[in-house]
Amino acid sequence: MQPIALPFKLNVRKKRSSRPRWSWLKPETGSWVADTGIRMTLPARLLLMVLLLQLFSGCVSLAYYEGDYHGKVIDAETLQPIEGAVVLGVWSKMYGTAGGPVYKYYDARETLTDENGEFTINGKGPRAMTHLQKMDIVIFKAGYSHLDRSSWEELKTEERIQWNRNKAIISLSKIPLEERKKRLTPYIGGSVPMRKQVLFRKEIKQEYNEVFK
Numbered sequence: 523m524q525p526i527a528l529p530f531k532l533n534v535r536k537k538r539s540s541r542p543r544w545s546w547l548k549p550e551t552g553s554w555v556a557d558t559g560i561r562m563t564l565p566a567r568l569l570l571m572v573l574l575l576q577l578f579s580g581c582v583s584l585a586y587y588e589g590d591y592h593g594k595v596i597d598a599e600t601l602q603p604i605e606g607a608v609v610l611g612v613w614s615k616m617y618g619t620a621g622g623p624v625y626k627y628y629d630a631r632e633t634l635t636d637e638n639g640e641f642t643i644n645g646k647g648p649r650a651m652t653h654l655q656k657m658d659i660v661i662f663k664a665g666y667s668h669l670d671r672s673s674w675e676e677l678k679t680e681e682r683i684q685w686n687r688n689k690a691i692i693s694l695s696k697i698p699l700e701e702r703k704k705r706l707t708p709y710i711g712g713s714v715p716m717r718k719q720v721l722f723r724k725e726i727k728q729e730y731n732e733v734f735k
Contacts, residue, residue, distance in 0.1 A: 634721060
């Protein structure tokens with residue numbers, strides 16, 4: 523007896539291909555990445571190369587945690603705390619170019635030292651694959667020497683900066699009136715918006731009033 527042919531076809535589910543849906547990433551054998559068997563299209567390769575170049579050039583930080591910044595401002599002669607000193611923190615993003623790194627303003631925060639001369643500026647927390655650099659700092663108090671914009675990391679090599687664990691102890695010296703008339707205001711960078719330097723500009727005005735009253 524011959525088998526009877528069924529008038530319908532069995533609905534056999536085909537095995538889904540292991541290939542990804544993204545056209546720019548195709549797993550194939552004999553590819554340029556022998557270990558993983560993954561071959562990328564030209565746009566994907568270019569993107570990967572750009573990311574690697576930025577990473578190895580130092581323009582992109584893979585991952586880090588930016589905690590809070592703690593410090594204390596004191597009189598260089600009396601070693602007494604200086605209350606009311608303006609502390610301005612500035613963040614920038616760094617991008618790599620053919621002509622070298624380019625910095626672009628990102629954010630700024632300011633505060634005043636308390637009666638103990640201490641201050642805290644909150645960091646940005648966890649960061650991953652970012653162009654954002656760690657904080658720069660500027661310190662100014664009418665009648666005293668000032669700290670021009672400097673990287674927080676650079677403070678660790680400054681002779682007038684002492685450290686108590688993670689707290690920077692920053693000494694400022696009193697300046698005679700005649701010298702105060704000649705000195706320039708601290709450099710903070712022209713990209714910091716006015717609304718982000720309210721305390722700083724107020725202290726500059728105080729200095730001006732004391733010197734030219």
